[in-house]
Amino acid sequence: MIGAQVGAAVPWLPLHFVPASDLLGILPILIVGGGAVVVLLADLVVPRRGGPLLATLTGVVLLAALGTAVGQWAANAAHPVVFDGSYANDRFTLFADFVILATALAVVGLSPGYLRRRGLEEGEYYILLLASVAGMLVLDGALNLIVIFLGIELLSIPLYVLAGFARDDKKSQEGAMKYLLLGGFASAFLLYGMALLYGETGHTSLTAIHAVLLRGATAGQFDPMILAGIGLLVVGLAFKVSAAPFHWWTPDVYQGSPAVVTTFMSVATKVAAFAVFLRLFSATLAPYRSEWEIPVAVVAIISMIYGNLVAVAQTSVKRLLAYSGIAQAGYVMIGVAVGRPDGTQAALFYLAAYAFMNTGAFAVVTLLSRRGEDCDRYSQLAGLSRREPLLAGLMALFMLSLAGFPLTVGFFGKLFLFSAAIHDGQLSLAIWGILTSAVSLFYYLRVILLMYAPGEDVLETQEMEVAGVSPEGSAVAARSTASPAVLVVALAGFGTILLGVFPALIYTLLQGISVVHG
């Protein structure tokens, strides 16, 4: 093990100097983690209400990390596995890094204006955000059960706080509490699963576990304790990616959290958790594929059905997107169930697509927020096309993309996943995917109809007057003060269309990617 070897090599020095190549391998994490410390210190010296300054600093940190990741991609290191086989800085990891860092950047762009409107300008926000990002970066390259657990907790714990960041908002408090308790509960299951896996194989390294499983599987022996461990892993990770039936926290937490946090949570967490999901199941646990294939497929199907059905009955955009997020998790699970490089690539493509369209949709919700609260009820969306034609148009685009319309990136996301499933012979997954996509039209188009339906403006105006806000108050004010936020929405919209027309831009990046595990 790591500790033992190090101690043996340098008996007189308890702390072995880490080789530079190892540090280089986790450079993005170091930058983000170090950046968190820098922002922490900066928060002490900048004056109160220094939100934009800290946001800029955070943005710079994230940009630096993104730049490093891009550089590492371009350099294409020959030995991407570092820290004695516990972290892989391969292209798979770097691709997930791109998506996570870009999403975080978008969230940072949305934050200053939003936090000011909701009166939440605290420097801790950015520190926690960076800490969570660091956790995600740890997670998406983890090659060791210990590192996986560490990553999951490092990304979750700051998120618990962020979910409850609107301290005076009861919903935010409630959401944070639910997230904390259910998250801890799920972590315990996950951890127990890891313990079983470790106990039966004697290793925490994914590479070593793979070797043991392969030996057993080729001999036709499937250890029931390992199966139980895998089952608990599925449960714990399904919780993190909010796949049904382990998604229970999702709608409440999404609704309660400040909209920027929800944006971050819904996209980045999912990407990181799916990264480890894909790595575990398409590589480490591949020998046991015959055993876990059906359970994973069932989770995928349940997620698609449940998420899409319940979304139909929603009246809040945040909750709608929560259920749609459950459904989308189901679609990505198709990629996990297919395994193999094409399933993995399709899943990664979908996650990138999801980052664009979901960040965009949530960003619109963010922009609609006004003093003290988020405006996410359907009645508050009515007639948006006349008040904010640009935002309404972009929102419509994101809805169409989430529904999988051609010429949007969502279309190709679904296309690749479904065709991967078909090529793998898992026709039922594709059929369920297509059927539930049809159902999803009900609620996505409903949002568009609401925004473009005539004659509901009056209601909105009255409601606003009751609330003591001038009808022009919200988004127009938001736009004048939050141009980076508008830029984020516009970029998300641009990406949604660009990748809908040129999916090859991303897909070619993914071509060579398969999962390295040691």
Place this chain on the structure above:
Amino acid sequence: MNPTLTLVLSALALGLPTAGFALNAVTAGRLPRRLVALMGPGVVLGSFVATLVLLASMLMQAPSRRGVTVTFWNWLTASTTAGSGVTAHSGLNAAFSVRIDPLSVLMMLVITGIGGVIHVYSVGYMAEDPGFNRFFAYMNLFITSMLTLVMSNTLVFLIIGWAMVAFASYALIAFWYERPSAVVAGRKAFITQVIGDVGLVLGAFLIFLNLRGPGGRLLHTVDLQVIFANVGPGAHFHNGLGPLGGGMVTAIGILLFLGAAAKSAQWPLHTWLPDAMEGPTPVSALIHAATMVTAGVYLVARFHPIYQQAPIAAGLVAVIGIGTALMAGVIGCTQFDIKRVIAYSTMSQIGLMIFAVGVGAYSAGMFQFFTHACFKALLFLAAGNVIHALHDDQDIRSMGGLSRRMRWTFVSFTVGALALAGIPIFAGFFSKEELLGQGLALGPAVPWLWVIGVSINVLTSFYIFRVVWVAFFGEARSANAEHAHEAPPLMLIPVVVLAGLATVVGFLNIDFAGFAPVTVFQAFLQPVVGVPAAHASALVDGMALLAGVLLSLFGVGVVWAVYGKGLVSREFIPQHAPWLYQLSFRKFYWDEIYDATLVRPSVAMAVGVRRLVEPGVFDAAVSGVRDAVASLGSDLRTFQTGFVKDYALWFFFFTLLGVVLLGLRLT
């Protein structure tokens, strides 16, 4: 050809009209008219210039190196299975690549050149129209679509262009949407196009599914060059059950021709074209004379490697072409609407082109397309001047005596008529001479096809000179005709330019009565379609030529005798062969036949379905599904109680369920 230069030029040629359309569409009519008047024709003429440069750079190359494929972007190169080692069933590979070769450049020249002239003319013709900007948006869109169609190197974008053309033509025919007849005509055209689209798509799909490459491997390709390279002798189409080469390729040929027939208004999908004259006259000139209707000819010429393997399909093409040509010629003789006469003449001429490409005289067919585009656009635009002067009256019976009041228009129209009738030195003479000569040489098995082709000359010169005589000579028969004035320069210059073209372009194909082995035009197209396989002897060729010219002159003579001198009564045919007159005047009753056999039953069925089936079955099914989904959603959401305890319980329950199922599986 320099790939980069070709890429830039073809991108310019395609991009300029697209940009013009996009700008007009995005601004939704808010651009100043003056700007649109410059921009609309400007982008098309710019595209024309780009095409000319392409042509020049192509001509500098050896003939064998004149075909270049340029890829703009890879729409979907990534097969979904790449990396897993499974490539046999790779996903769809569709690049947006264009083919720049003599055939496509010829089409582009006509589309952007004649199209540009028509755009200029439209600035004058539509000057008073409130939908000026919208008009140019549609026109530019049409040019873009048509260019996409002829430039595409893949089945996918060929089909996309094909469908976009149908849409643009629908929008332009129904441009005056306040006129119910225009809307109906647009709809009719569109529905007919869709029928053709189905054929084209099915044919393309069959190619995609069944084409095998060397070694019998299924290619699953949409790349036209790959397809043509593998459709030679010895190549096989398979239908999955076994080698059914001939049957499959015949089916593909017929399906593709269904698409071609719809675009080119060939029987049985021809009835939309006369009605399409409801659109503004420049539209008729652009779409229904010069470009769109010749897409069918292009399609058959482009897919000639397939038709060469499918003699039955090719024969069908030829027979339908010549049949349509004859029928339309007969109908044209009795119509009174000046535009409809020209429309039937278009149908008839295109029938001849289709005949030519059907018998394998590709170069002759394309040359007829080329000259026809010039003189038919000329006829339409000149007719447009007349209509404009008469305040939208299109009935030749209320014209008369216009030769004095609209001298330039008269001269131009007459040049167009001479070209159409195939009178020597005018463009149509050369193209028809070659077409019929080639047809005679290549289709010897059915000489009567040729006989029909030549005799159509009589009809052609009769109906067009009938219009010349009735509209331009004699006394004015209406107040409008008395006060008609020559068109403004903006509308006259394009007409005169086209008249010049219609006079000279024919010389491109002069073969010096068989002395030159191939003509300039044949040599140009040779890299794509090859040279004609057979030559008629100089004697036969000369006889055919003489017969054609004499028959055309005979037609003019009949007009002179009937309308000029009154030697023969106008009522001669109606009195002595009323059935023939009625058949012609009623357009062979095709509209009535379709109405009785297709339209009415469909409508009746639709009404019945709406009354009986829809409320009980479809409505119930749709609302049933909707209600089921909604109620299922509401039921399921009750799980979401908001209590942490319940959430933890469900989480635990499903985990336990998984463990139990696992246990059951293991025991």
Place this chain on the structure above:
Amino acid sequence: MSGLFPGFLILSAAMFSVGAAGVLVRRNPLVVFMCIELMLNSANLALITYARYTHTMAGQVFALIVIAVAASEVVVGLALITGVYRSGRHLDLDELSEMSE
């Protein structure tokens, strides 16, 4: 030692079940939180047992890291619970159910 091995595992499973049951039935978030800690520690026990059984160190390292992680989770958790308490609400999970369908 090897004779005791199943015993420790059974104990660990029992602790996990007790913890899970606590989460399911208790209404006080503090107690629920403690139950979650119990579950994590049952996993720790399993890890250490396995480390002993398989003669590897990884389990012990894992357990140490879990302890550290759990400690930080406790910090955050207690802060959140205190926040709820200070906003004048009962420490009753059933009352934290404003958001639901």
